[in-house]
Amino acid sequence: xxxxxxxxxxxxxxxxxxxxxxxxxxxxxxxxxxxxxxxxxx
Amino acid sequence: xxxxxxxxxxxxxxxxxxxxxxxxxxxxxxxxxxxxxxxxxxxxxxxxxxxxxxxxxxxxxxxxxxxxxxxxxxxxxxxxxxxxxxxxxxxxxxxxxxxxxxxxxxxxxxxxxxxxxxxxxxxxxxxxxxxxxxxxxxxxxxxxxxxxxxxxxxxxxxxxxxxxxxxxxxxxxxxxxxxxxxxxxxxxxxxxxxxxxxxxxxxxxxxxxxxxxxxxxxxxx
Amino acid sequence: xxxxxxxxxxxxxxxxxxxxxxxxxxxxxxxxxxxxxxxxxxxxxxxxxxxxxxxxxxxxxxxxxxxxxxxxxxxxxxxxxxxxxxxxxxxxxxxxxxxxxxxxxxxxxxxxxxxxxxxxxxxxxxxxxxxxxxxxxxxxxxxxxxxxxxxxxxxxxxxxxxxxxxxxxxxxxxxxxxxxxxxxxxxxxxxxxxxxxxxxxxxxxxxxxxxxxxxxxxxxxxxxxxxxxxxxxxxxxxxx
Numbered sequence: 314x315x316x317x318x319x320x321x322x323x324x325x326x327x328x329x330x331x332x333x334x335x336x337x338x339x340x341x342x343x344x345x346x347x348x349x350x351x352x353x354x355x
Numbered sequence: 356x357x358x359x360x361x362x363x364x365x366x367x368x369x370x371x372x373x374x375x376x377x378x379x380x381x382x383x384x385x386x387x388x389x390x391x392x393x394x395x396x397x398x399x400x401x402x403x404x405x406x407x408x409x410x411x412x413x414x415x416x417x418x419x420x421x422x423x424x425x426x427x428x429x430x431x432x433x434x435x436x437x438x439x440x441x442x443x444x445x446x447x448x449x450x451x452x453x454x455x456x457x458x459x460x461x462x463x464x465x466x467x468x469x470x471x472x473x474x475x476x477x478x479x480x481x482x483x484x485x486x487x488x489x490x491x492x493x494x495x496x497x498x499x500x501x502x503x504x505x506x507x508x509x510x511x512x513x514x515x516x517x518x519x520x521x522x523x524x525x526x527x528x529x530x531x532x533x534x535x536x537x538x539x540x541x542x543x544x545x546x547x548x549x550x551x552x553x554x555x556x557x558x559x560x561x562x563x564x565x566x567x568x569x570x571x572x573x574x575x576x
Numbered sequence: 577x578x579x580x581x582x583x584x585x586x587x588x589x590x591x592x593x594x595x596x597x598x599x600x601x602x603x604x605x606x607x608x609x610x611x612x613x614x615x616x617x618x619x620x621x622x623x624x625x626x627x628x629x630x631x632x633x634x635x636x637x638x639x640x641x642x643x644x645x646x647x648x649x650x651x652x653x654x655x656x657x658x659x660x661x662x663x664x665x666x667x668x669x670x671x672x673x674x675x676x677x678x679x680x681x682x683x684x685x686x687x688x689x690x691x692x693x694x695x696x697x698x699x700x701x702x703x704x705x706x707x708x709x710x711x712x713x714x715x716x717x718x719x720x721x722x723x724x725x726x727x728x729x730x731x732x733x734x735x736x737x738x739x740x741x742x743x744x745x746x747x748x749x750x751x752x753x754x755x756x757x758x759x760x761x762x763x764x765x766x767x768x769x770x771x772x773x774x775x776x777x778x779x780x781x782x783x784x785x786x787x788x789x790x791x792x793x794x795x796x797x798x799x800x801x802x803x804x805x806x807x808x809x810x811x812x813x814x815x816x
Contacts, residue, residue: 501744505724505737505740505741506724506727508728508733508737509727509728512727515720515723515724515727518716518719518720518723519720519723519724519741521716521720522713522714522716522717522720522745522748522752523745523748525713525752525755525756526748526751526752526754526755529755529756529758529759530755533759533762536762566740566744569740570737570740573733573736573737573740574733574737576733
């Protein structure tokens with residue numbers, strides 16, 4: 314009967330975590346990519 | 356000591372001349388005026404809520420005055436000169452904060468009776484509410500000062516100051532409102548609550564200047 | 577023992593060495609976190625119904641660990657800030673900044689799941705009970721901390737200001753907890769609003785601890801990922 318709340322709670326837990334994990338890895342890979350670029354000069 | 360007084364007086368003059376006192380008090384009345392539009396004009400309800408509402412409005416009005424606390428001096432280099440004075444930097448800051456309290460916070464507290472009238476506050480409880488506010492407001496000024504110090508180098512840092520200061524305000528508001536409730540409920544001893552508020556104020560007066568000085572040094576170096 | 581820790585932290589104070597260490601431990605840490613969470617969820621699926629709450633007790637297994645991580649996160653930020661400001665450890669600021677969004681997300685999760693847990697029990701979406709209220713205030717503490725990092729342009733200045741805020745704010749956390757607890761007893765609502773529970777039976781305690789460990793490993797893995805990102809960003813800033 315109250316199962317909706319349980320599902321919502323687990324969604325509310327793992328969806329934000331998935332978003333944070335995704336964003337963090339995206340930021341890490343972006344930083345890695347930028348570091349590899351040859352330094353811009355002139 | 357006289358240097359302390361001079362700094363204090365300078366900040367008071369700064370606040371008055373900038374019209375900050377008038378602005379802050381106006382803000383308090385505006386906020387109180389808006390409340391019945393949100394809550395309904397029923398006098399009994401307003402009377403019951405009045406002490407808590409007044410505390411919150413006082414705190415918020417105080418928060419609006421904080422961004423003017425250090426920013427002007429930071430930008431025109433006065434803060435640097437304060438550091439060079441024979442007086443300890445922390446003491447100089449305490450002088451400014453005292454000036455802030457006298458010029459801005461005391462007028463706010465003095466406006467509370469009239470504002471309370473708008474909320475149909477019980478007149479007999481009013482002195483006790485004011486006593487609680489006088490005991491607790493110094494803590495609010497000191498804690499707000501920490502927020503102002505940390506955000507000083509940020510342009511338009513007013514909202515940031517409010518966000519930083521807000522969690523520090525929670526305990527003071529809890530005890531301040533409890534003191535007001537005690538003022539409301541006859542037979543409940545007021546002194547312990549005033550004592551806690553006074554202790555909070557004393558602790559922040561002693562400790563906050565060090566945190567504020569550290570924050571301002573970070574911004575200046 | 578303390579000397580050994582000191583030596584280790586000094587050894588890895590060098591960002592390059594830390595990055596090498598991080599690269600080595602990154603995948604294993606994530607793997608461990610995933611395994612622990614998977615096992616935890618498996619255990620939770622078989623948890624019996626609670627005598628009072630029925631199946632909704634299962635919400636406890638995400639709400640409570642999230643609240644634990646909310647508090648752990650801020651403690652982590654505090655210790656990292658002390659390492660940075662007081663002991664001048666080069667990676668202190670990096671660690672604190674990396675952990676902040678992680679802690680903030682866990683705090684948000686604690687709030688939302690707390691609300692969802694309360695609704696079937698008390699019929700309202702929010703109650704001002706002591707724990708939820710404290711977590712709400714903690715959320716604003718996180719927001720202020722992150723906002724300060726974002727607001728100040730100059731990175732060194734931002735780092736020092738943020739660390740100062742973290743240290744001063746940490747003193748506030750027990751004060752808030754104490755005053756909110758007290759405030760809650762003052763205004764005891766009609767129904768007993770305690771999300772706290774009496775001593776847990778083993779059937780509930782062990783899955784809770786496993787989920788707690790899983791969340792902790794996840795926190796550490798995420799923070800490690802973000803620390804690497806922050807160090808690289810620092811490198812990029814120094815270049816330009």
